[in-house]
Every structure is written in C-alpha cells, then in structure tokens.
Amino acid sequence: MQVKFDSDMKVFAQIGDPLEHSCTSYIHNSMYALGNVNAVNFNVVIKKGELPQFVEAAKVMHLSGFGITMPHKTDIIPLLDECDEFSRIFNSVNHVKIENGRLIGKGMDGLGMRMAIEQAGISLQGKRILILGAGSVTGPIAAELCKRGVSAVTILNRTIDKAKIIADILRENFPALKTAFGAMTAEEMEHAAPQSDLVVQCTSLGMDGSCHDFESLHFVSLLPVDAAVADVIFLPRKTKLLLEAERLGHKVINGMGMLCNQQKAMMKFFLDVELPDSFYDDAEEALMIATAMREARHYRIERNGR
Ligand SMILES: NC(=O)c1ccc[n+]([C@@H]2O[C@H](COP(=O)([O-])OP(=O)(O)OC[C@H]3O[C@@H](n4cnc5c(N)ncnc54)[C@H](OP(=O)(O)O)[C@@H]3O)[C@@H](O)[C@H]2O)c1
Structure with a gap:
C-alpha cells in the first residue's frame, strides 16, 4: 500500500x-x-x-x-x-x-536474537549457553533464552560485577537455571567452551569502526562439534569470531538475524500485523539499503563538509 x-x-x-x-x-x-x-x-x-x-x-x-x-x-x-x-x-x-x-x-533486542537463533533451526530447550558481554543487550537476550528452557547460562564480561548482576537476576527468575559468571579472559572462555552448546557474543568487539576485538579465539576450537555461535554485530556481516566458528564447522548466526527478526515482532506489537514468511529478505534488503545510504551521506559530508 x-x-x-x-x-x-x-x-x-x-x-x-x-x-x-x-x-x-x-x-x-x-x-x-x-x-x-x-x-x-x-x-x-x-x-x-x-x-x-x-x-x-x-x-x-x-x-x-x-x-x-x-x-x-x-x-x-x-x-x-x-x-x-x-x-x-x-x-x-x-x-x-x-x-x-x-x-x-x-x-525487542532479546526477542530478535531468540527468534534468529530458532530461525536457524536451533532448539533452546536444555541447552547450555555461554554469553560474552554484560551490556544493555545481554539481560534481555539471556531472559528470552531462559524463557525457552535453557538449562545453564554462563556470563563472562570485562567488568565482572555487571555479569554478576545479570546472573543473579536470572537465577531469581528461573530457579531451575544453573548460572555462572566471570571475567571475559581467554582462560575463562577456554574453561567454559567445552560445556557450551551455544555462544552468544553480546559485546561490541569486532564491530566495524571499533579498534577492539578478541585477542584470542582459541576457545572456539574447544566448543562441542555441534555447538552454534551467534553474534549481535551485524556490520561486518561476519565478525572474526563468526568466521572462525564457521571455519571450524559450527553453525553461525550474525546480528542481522537479531535486527531483522525484531521487525516481525515490531509489526505485531505496533500494528497487529503478521508479516509474510518472506519478511526476512525484505528486512535484510532494507537494512542494506539504509546502511548504504548512511555511507553515501558520510562520503558526501567528507567531500563537501556538509
Ligand atoms: N543486531 C542488533 O539488532 C543489535 C541491537 C542492539 C545492539 N546491537 C549491538 O550490540 C552491541 C552491544 O550493545 P549494548 O547496547 O549492549 O552495548 P553496551 O551496553 O555499551 O555494552 C557493551 C559491551 O561490550 C563490552 N566491551 C566493550 N568494549 C570492550 C573491550 N574493549 N573489551 C572487552 N569488552 C568490551 C562491554 O564490557 P564492559 O561491561 O566491561 O564495559 C559490554 O559488555 C553493540 O555493538 C551494538 O551495536 C546489535
């Protein structure tokens, strides 16, 4: 219309x-x-x-x-x-x-990520989740995964206190859940990896424009063979973490999925409209056009100063 x-x-x-x-x-x-x-x-x-x-x-x-x-x-x-x-x-x-x-x-951040993971054919019931990061997207994502019956959540973050706060809230709200938290160091990631069915990367590491990334990705090689890795980052389309996970044969889900699936949830919430199954391709295309327009604007501003 x-x-x-x-x-x-x-x-x-x-x-x-x-x-x-x-x-x-x-x-x-x-x-x-x-x-x-x-x-x-x-x-x-x-x-x-x-x-x-x-x-x-x-x-x-x-x-x-x-x-x-x-x-x-x-x-x-x-x-x-x-x-x-x-x-x-x-x-x-x-x-x-x-x-x-x-x-x-x-x-809708949590919902978007949960929908993206399930869209990739991953069932969350009983799964053990390793979450990297404890910023504003982590709590909502973790809660959505817990609602789907995951059995254990480990949260590692540079600032440990923030990981502890989220782990405490999850434990209070999902009494059967096993929780752990710690520092996001190579040692802690390597320790947690063998017991993780799904890694959800929730930091800004690896994002275009950020000069920070994981210093070591060795933990990926310690994941169980059928573990999957999801990332909140959508630019680049695949972070170094996802590339490494893919290279080792793991299923990967990038931040596009989280963003695109929020569109379906948004249409239901705002307008009570169920988008057709083809929505994902349209949302992805719209996102790509919008980011290209943004780049063109930056280029123009750089060239003309306005
Ligand atoms: N795909 C989507 O739909 C979608 C939606 C929303 C957000 N995002 C993306 O999600 C990411 C996180 O967003 P947010 O709102 O949660 O951000 P935030 O609240 O600022 O949290 C940032 C997280 O990254 C960690 N971090 C930042 N720099 C780090 C470094 N140098 N070393 C180690 N850890 C570092 C922070 O650790 P500390 O707690 O120690 O500072 C924190 O855990 C952003 O990149 C954002 O673009 C994607």
Missing part, C-alpha cells in the same frame, strides 16, 4: 540522539509497505532530558508509537503506563505503543 498521508495514516517516530547512524526509520517504513499498512515513521532528535516533553507532544499529536534508541532506553521506563517484566528489570525499552493515551513499552 502507498502511504496515503490522510487522517487514517498511523504516525510513528524514531527518537534518539544522535540519529545519523540509525537505520530504523527506513527499515520500519519498508516493513509498513510490506505489511500493506498506511503508516509512516520519521526520525526525531530528542536530547537527553527532553523525553517528558516529547511524550506529552506525542500524545497531543496522536502518534501511534515510537521507537527508541540512545540515550532514552532506560529513561522512558518511569514514563510508561505498562511494560513487560524483563524490559523493566533490565531497563531496556526500544518500542513504545500509544493506545488511548496510554504508553505501553517493550524491549
């Missing part, structure tokens, strides 16, 4: 600061078209501290909802009327629906 720009059109915003790197509006608009919905999404830069005014404005303008990126994913929570349990516990909401003036929040 073409956007009609009439009074029936559903209007969504993508808010954050900065937004130059965000591909979300473009992808959401592509999904509305795929779902045959008369809706539009546009970027609005909202600075830290401006969120309460934005929320009031969104209600007055009868927005249907908004997507959220840095720095508002936590600050939005006290302003919500409703929020799912784990998004609140882990302070991470990236979608807000406005229904009859009520704000309903949901975090």
